[in-house]
Amino acid sequence: MIKKEQIYEGKGKKLFATDDEWTLIAEFKDDLTAFNAQKKAQEKGKGALNAAISAKLFALIKQNGVETHLIKRLDETNHLIKKTRIIPIEVVARNIATGSLSKRLGIKEGTELDFTLVEFYYKNDDLGDPIINDEHVVLMKLASEDELKTLKTLARKINDILRPFFRSVNLNLVDFKVEFGRDQNGQILLADEISPDSCRFWDLTSGEKLDKDRFRQDLGGVKLAYEEVLKRIEGALK
Numbered sequence: 001m002i003k004k005e006q007i008y009e010g011k012g013k014k015l016f017a018t019d020d021e022w023t024l025i026a027e028f029k030d031d032l033t034a035f036n037a038q039k040k041a042q043e044k045g046k047g048a049l050n051a052a053i054s055a056k057l058f059a060l061i062k063q064n065g066v067e068t069h070l071i072k073r074l075d076e077t078n079h080l081i082k083k084t085r086i087i088p089i090e091v092v093a094r095n096i097a098t099g100s101l102s103k104r105l106g107i108k109e110g111t112e113l114d115f116t117l118v119e120f121y122y123k124n125d126d127l128g129d130p131i132i133n134d135e136h137v138v139l140m141k142l143a144s145e146d147e148l149k150t151l152k153t154l155a156r157k158i159n160d161i162l163r164p165f166f167r168s169v170n171l172n173l174v175d176f177k178v179e180f181g182r183d184q185n186g187q188i189l190l191a192d193e194i195s196p197d198s199c200r201f202w203d204l205t206s207g208e209k210l211d212k213d214r215f216r217q218d219l220g221g222v223k224l225a226y227e228e229v230l231k232r233i234e235g236a237l238k
């Protein structure tokens with residue numbers, strides 16, 4: 001596959017065209033951003049860590065019956081992926097209250113939720129990715145009623161795959177964000193990435209945070225934390 005022109009540069013990845021119309025290359029960057037890119041930094045090696053972590057998790061998710069955009073990891077930082085039309089919704093699944101959920105609703109940080117809460121955020125940087133409900137999704141034609149059901153079902157299924165997996169490596173999967181896209185046949189695929197940039201992981205014993213909150217909250221040791229997450233995943237999947 002030939003890496004052709006760059007078609008998009010986001011905060012965490014660059015997308016490149018290939019010689020096939022429905023295949024892209026996603027290159028993971030070392031950039032770290034938070035709070036809608038108001039806070040920025042670089043962490044050498046972060047792109048490769050996320051590319052490795054995301055590839056392992058997508059493979060695990062696929063083995064368990066959820067279709068994904070990942071064709072293969074090409075090298076340290078590049079994934080060969082199926083091109084999709086991204087559904088402009090960030091689908092968030094939460095097991096434990098923290099972050100914006102605690103801030104907005106006053107639910108105490110660290111509270112275990114009675115069930116996995118699925119939330120939708122409208123992917124629109126100019127509007128600050130506002131939270132939306134099912135009716136906004138349909139009203140704004142971001143997804144059909146059927147697709148909306150599929151997004152919720154898939155988010156829960158991914159959680160049901162990942163939560164026990166992470167528990168087995170002594171990590172609490174607190175919450176995560178996923179994106180879905182429609183492939184050339186209109187089938188919904190898990191797209192984008194799943195990494196410590198898009199999940200919260202707390203060590204089950206110490207409570208230590210092993211994700212992007214280390215950057216958001218200036219806790220230091222960002223790269224060490226991402227390395228630890230990869231090490232545990234690799235240890236369990238070997």
Ligand SMILES: Nc1ncnc2c1ncn2[C@@H]1O[C@H](COP(=O)(O)OP(=O)(O)OP(=O)(O)O)[C@@H](O)[C@H]1O
Pocket residue numbers: 008009010011012013014015024069081082083084085086123124125179181191192193
């Ligand atoms: N399979 C795919 N097909 C097409 N686009 C994809 C696919 N997977 C991910 N994307 C898109 O590629 C971009 C990846 O870049 P990145 O994650 O850096 O973006 P971002 O800075 O988070 O910004 P935004 O998600 O708001 O565009 C995102 O826009 C994402 O939605």
Ligand SMILES: [Mg+2]
Pocket residue numbers: 010011012192
């Ligand atoms: Mg992104």
